[in-house]
Amino acid sequence: MNDKTTAREVWITGIGLASSLGEGLDEHWDALQARRINVDETTFAPYPVHPIVKLNYDAQIPKKGDLRQMESWQRIGTYAAGLALEGAGLKGNTDILSRMDMIVAAGGGERDLAVDATVLNDQAQGNAAPGALNERLMGGLRPTLFLAQLSNLLAGNISIVHGVTGSSRTFMGEEAAGTDAFRIALARIVSGQSDIALVGAAHNGERKDLLMLYEFGDFALKGKATPVWARNGEATGFALGSGGVFLVIESKEHAQARGAKPFARLSQVVADHARRTVPGNVTAVLDALWAKLGVPTDTPIITGATGAAYPTDEERAFLKKHANAPVRGHATSFGHLMEAQLPLGLALAALSIAKGKLFAANDSTGVEIESAASPSQIVVIGIGHWRGEGMALVERVPA
Structure with a gap:
């Protein structure tokens, strides 16, 4: 990356957001200010889930054939990507879209639960003859469902539907x-390797297989x-949420050069990987990441704290050192969106x-405090429920 004397400034010019609170920026801001929460505590009981609102997918994915071959997480992500491009004034601009880079954070795709359950039942009941698993997978899975289980197909669908055809990268983890x-993405633009990028993630939390997976790890809130x-x-853990976030x-x-106005400047993104073997490890990594940002201790914080016991306790210890900073934990309102959690922040x-x-505090414990000040800087924190710590600095662009 170039040094600070030659590094390029990076602006956030488009935001696409669809979640349990609504779609678009106005709906989300109004919901956050009203401290509104949309949570379903019955469908997947005992696990609460923040379900995606009903979306008119035709508005961003006009071809029925494209929509049909996508599973829910891809539909949500492709929809949110369209909102971001629309907000940035880029829909239909083939010149820019043809050279726009794309970086997507994605999970492992979705499963056909009926087929999986049949396979497992046959195995458990001793009805699985040699080769039965291969036969079941060959006959029970349609090709489009298999495509829905490929992580990089979210980027592929965004490319097909919205015409974003520059370089493409998909990160898992x-x-x-x-x-x-x-x-x-920030490093590439700062260094001059890229001019513009679409970056984000999507998550479908309304999945029994995911709830089972996280329950096995004792992470699911009940x-x-x-x-x-x-x-x-x-009573610890996270409530999964559904949503898509693209910037x-x-x-x-x-x-x-194209007359675009910024929401804000993305100044830094830093990350680390704490060795979570000794109490205090995560707190120490957070202290070190904050030092890299070089901002005052009372800088406002928006965090994707999950509610999972160990990392959230470590984050509480970190936040005690920033007692004068207004804090917002967005998992209360949105649920936990996994790959999309830091993009949401x-x-x-x-x-x-x-x-x-800042949007309104939504907390009964005193961690979040109201603030009438107009923030010039906000630190975004993302801490993995199992691994990974990161921070980003978002700043006001001077008029």
């Missing part, structure tokens, strides 16, 4: 993948969906800076 997607900072004792980021020069930080204030 749960929450850390979302951090690295923006870390790499019972009532409490504010993220109120989860302690036996358009570009160099200042590129944005100015970046979107909310850029929106808050554009609005000139």
Whole structure:
């Protein structure tokens, strides 16, 4: 990356957001200000889930054939990507879209639960003859479903539907993948390797297989969906959420040349990987990442704290050193979006800076405090429920 004397400034010029709170920036801002939460505590009981609102997918994915071959997470992501491009004034601009880079953070795709259950039942009941598994997979899975299970098909669908045909990268690795997607995209633009990029992630939390997976690791919240900072004792863990978050980021020069206005500036993204073997390891890594950002201790914070016991306790210890900083934990309102968790924080930080204030606190424990100040900087924190720590600095662009 270039040094600070030659590094290019990077602006956030488009934000696409679809979640359990709505779609688009106005709906989300109004919901956050009203402290609204959309959570389903019955469908997947005892696990609360924040379900995606009903979306008119035709608005961003007009071809039925394209929509049909996508599973839910790809539809959500492709829809959010379209909102980001629309917000940045780039829909249909083939000149820019043809050279726009794309970096997506994605999970492992979705499963056909009926086929999986049949295979497992046959195995458990001793009805599986030699070769039965291969036969079942060959006959029970349609080709388009297999495509829905490929992580890089979200980027592929965005390319097909929206015409984003520059370089494409897909990162896997749960929450850390979302951090690295923006870390790499920022580095490429700052260094001059790229001018403009579409970056983001999508997550479908309304999946029994995911809930089973996270329950096995003792990460899934059970019972009532409490504010993220109120989860302690036996009631810890995350409530999965569904949503898509994509941002358009570009160099200042590129944005100015096409007359685009910024929400905010993305100044830094830093990441690390704590050895989570000794209490205090994660807190120490967070302290070191904050030092790299070089901002005052009272800088506002938007965090994707999950509610999982160990990392959230470590983050609480870190936040005690920033007692004067207004904090917002967005998992209370959105649930946990895995790969999209840090991208969501970046979107909310850029929106808050554009609005000139933080959205309302939504916490009963005192961790989050109200603030009437207009933030010039916001630190976004992302801590993996199992691995990975990251921070990003979002700043106001001087008028």
